[in-house]
Amino acid sequence: MTAQGPDPDPRDTPGLEEGGGVPPGETPPDSAQTSGTTHREPRQSKAMSVAWVVTIVLAVVLVAGFFLAYLIVYLVNGG
Template identity: 45%
Template sequence: MTHPNPTPNPDPDPDRTPGLDAGGGVPPGETPPAESSMPGAGPQETHNPTTGWAKAPLALILLVVVLVAALFAAMALVIAL
């Protein structure tokens, strides 16, 4: 099975790459080849879920906050009387 965009071999071929000795070493005064990136590493991400709070959980949290505040207000009224 082949990938539609295969990445090139990151290891240079000493026979075709200028500046490399037969064993793959670099002669004195030569700059080694640049490190290759890995654009094909990992699966392609196609689903990015949205960020932020959903409406239902946020509404439930606000409802609980309002109920607790009402409970404290009722307790304050009972104690004050």
């Protein structure tokens, strides 16, 4: 016994014209769907959170401080 697909046989589906067309006012039969959700997903904010902004600013300050300290040590030691 073979498993039948999710789509109905077009020859047995009411509302289809010869050749598989759909007459005006009719809708095609539903098919199985493998994606989609049953409810709307919340919209994601495009704005960066305060924590990310603070983290990025802190990283930039630390990197700049490292290079400034390296420059000072280099100049003090006679370059």
